[in-house]
Amino acid sequence: MPATETAAKTKLSRQQYLDLYYFMRLNREVEDTMTRLFRQNKIVGGLYSSLGQEAISVGSAYALEKRDWMAPMIRNIGALLVKGVPPRDIFTQHMAKFTSPTKGKDGTSHFGDLDNLHIVSPISMLGDLIPVLTGVAMAGRYLGQKIVAMTWIGDGGSSTGVFHEGLNLAASQKAAFVLILENNQWAYSTPVRRQVPLENLADRAKAYGISSYIVDGNDAVAMYSIAKEAVDRARAGEGPILIEAKTFRRRGHAQHDPAEYVPAEQREYWEKRDPIALYEKFLTAEKILDAKGKKEIEDKINKLLEKDREFAENSPMPQPELASEGVYCTGDDCHKIRPKWERPISEVTPPKSSVEPVWIVEGFGRGKTSSRENAPIHFGDTQPVADEPAARTKSPSKPAAKPPSRKSAPAKSAARGKARR
Numbered sequence: 001m002p003a004t005e006t007a008a009k010t011k012l013s014r015q016q017y018l019d020l021y022y023f024m025r026l027n028r029e030v031e032d033t034m035t036r037l038f039r040q041n042k043i044v045g046g047l048y049s050s051l052g053q054e055a056i057s058v059g060s061a062y063a064l065e066k067r068d069w070m071a072p073m074i075r076n077i078g079a080l081l082v083k084g085v086p087p088r089d090i091f092t093q094h095m096a097k098f099t100s101p102t103k104g105k106d107g108t109s110h111f112g113d114l115d116n117l118h119i120v121s122p123i124s125m126l127g128d129l130i131p132v133l134t135g136v137a138m139a140g141r142y143l144g145q146k147i148v149a150m151t152w153i154g155d156g157g158s159s160t161g162v163f164h165e166g167l168n169l170a171a172s173q174k175a176a177f178v179l180i181l182e183n184n185q186w187a188y189s190t191p192v193r194r195q196v197p198l199e200n201l202a203d204r205a206k207a208y209g210i211s212s213y214i215v216d217g218n219d220a221v222a223m224y225s226i227a228k229e230a231v232d233r234a235r236a237g238e239g240p241i242l243i244e245a246k247t248f249r250r251r252g253h254a255q256h257d258p259a260e261y262v263p264a265e266q267r268e269y270w271e272k273r274d275p276i277a278l279y280e281k282f283l284t285a286e287k288i289l290d291a292k293g294k295k296e297i298e299d300k301i302n303k304l305l306e307k308d309r310e311f312a313e314n315s316p317m318p319q320p321e322l323a324s325e326g327v328y329c330t331g332d333d334c335h336k337i338r339p340k341w342e343r344p345i346s347e348v349t350p351p352k353s354s355v356e357p358v359w360i361v362e363g364f365g366r367g368k369t370s371s372r373e374n375a376p377i378h379f380g381d382t383q384p385v386a387d388e389p390a391a392r393t394k395s396p397s398k399p400a401a402k403p404p405s406r407k408s409a410p411a412k413s414a415a416r417g418k419a420r421r
C-alpha cells in the first residue's frame with residue numbers, strides 16, 4: 001500500500017497527536033541545549049545533529065510498545081526520548097560525567113538499557129545493529145514473546161556489507177524486525193546519487209523478498225502511521241519490513257563540519273519543509289494545538305531541560321582510578337539480564353532447535369561419487385536410498401539407509417550437532 005494511503009486513513013487520538021509534538025520539540029530542544037554546551041566546550045565527544053529529521057526518530061519509536069526493543073543510531077535522540085530515556089542521561093553521557101549511564105566512559109550516545117527500556121547500545125560500525133536486532137527479534141520468538149525489534153540506518157550505511165547480510169538474515173528468518181532507512185541525501189560529504197544508482201533505496205527490499213515503504217520523513221503523521229503499520233505487520237509474523245524515510249541532513253556530519261559542499265538550493269528547499277513547523281501548521285488547522293497549549297508544552301520542556309542540564313553540569317567527572325572498571329562485561333556486575341527459558345531448554349538449543357540434523361533436499365542429493373556409488377547428501381553421515389526421495393518418512397527398503405531419527409538416536413544426533421558447531 002502506498003505510504004500516503006496509510007497516512008490518510010490513520011486517525012490518532014488527540015493525546016497521541018500532542019505526544020508526537022511534545023517529543024519532536026523535546027528532541028530539538030535537547031539538541032539545541034547540547035549545541036550550546038558544545039560551544040562552551042562542555043561536550044567531550046562528537047555531537048551529531050538530527051535537525052530536520054525529528055519526525056523520523058519520534059514517529060517511528062512512537063509506534064513501538066513498551067515490550068519492544070530498539071537500537072538507535074547517532075541521529076535518533078528523539079527515539080531515546082520516546083522510549084523513556086530522560087534528557088539528563090543524554091546530557092551527562094555527552095559530557096562524560098560520572099552520573100551518566102556509562103559512568104563517563106563515553107562522550108556520545110553509546111549507551112543502552114537492556115533491563116528496563118529494552119534499548120541496545122548503538123555501535124559505531126554502520127549496519128552492525130541490523131543482524132544484532134534481528135537476533136533480538138529471533139530471541140523474542142524463541143521465548144514466546146510477541147516483540148518487535150527496530151533500528152535505523154543512513155543512506156550511506158545502507159551500502160555496507162552487513163546491511164545486506166543482516167537484512168537477508170532477517171528475511172530468511174522472518175524476524176519481527178523493522179528497519180528505518182533515513183535517506184537524508186548525504187553520507188559525510190558524499191551525496192546519495194554518487195553512492196547508490198537507485199532512485200529509491202527502498203527498492204533494496206526486493207532483493208530479500210521483504211516488504212518496504214517509502215515515506216516523507218518530514219511528515220510526522222505519515223512517519224508514525226507507516227511505522228505503526230510496519231510494526232503491526234512484523235508482530236503478526238509477516239517478517240521484516242524496510243521503510244525508506246526521505247529527508248535531509250540540515251547540519252554537517254557533526255559539529256566540526258560546516259557542510260559547505262551542500263548546494264544552497266537544496267538546503268533552502270528542505271528548510272522550508274521543517275518537520276516541526278509543518279506539524280504545527282497541521283495541528284493548528286485541526287484545532288489540536290493553540291497558542292496556550294503550545295506555551296504549556298514549551299514551559300514543560302524548558303523546566304525539564306533546565307533541571308537536567310543543571311544536574312549534568314554539576315555532576316562530577318569520573319575518578320581516574322575507575323577508568324579500567326566496567327569496560328568489559330563481568331556478568332552480574334555488568335547487567336542483570338538473564339535468559340528466561342519459556343520453552344524447555346533442550347527444545348531451543350541445537351541440534352533440535354531448528355531442522356532435523358539430517359535431511360534430504362529433493363533434486364539435490366542424488367550425486368554419485370567417482371566410484372559411481374551414491375554420494376552422501378549432507379555432512380557425510382547419510383547413505384541415500386536410490387530412487388526413494390522420501391527416505392525419511394517412508395520405511396526404507398535397505399535398513400542401512402535409515403537416517404537417525406530425533407527420537408530413536410538422541411546421543412548420536414547430539415554428538416553430530418556438537419561437531420558441526
Ligand SMILES: Cc1ncc(C[n+]2csc(CCOP(=O)(O)OP(=O)(O)O)c2C)c(N)n1
Pocket residue numbers: 075124125126127153154155156157158160182184186187188249253
Ligand atoms: C562500517 C563503517 N564505515 C564507515 C564509518 C564512518 N562513518 C561514520 S558516519 C558515516 C557516514 C554515514 O552516512 P549515513 O549512513 O548516510 O548517515 P548520516 O550521517 O547521514 O545520518 C561514515 C562513513 C563507520 N562508522 N562504519
Ligand SMILES: [Mg+2]
Pocket residue numbers: 154155156182183184185186187188249
Ligand atoms: Mg545520510
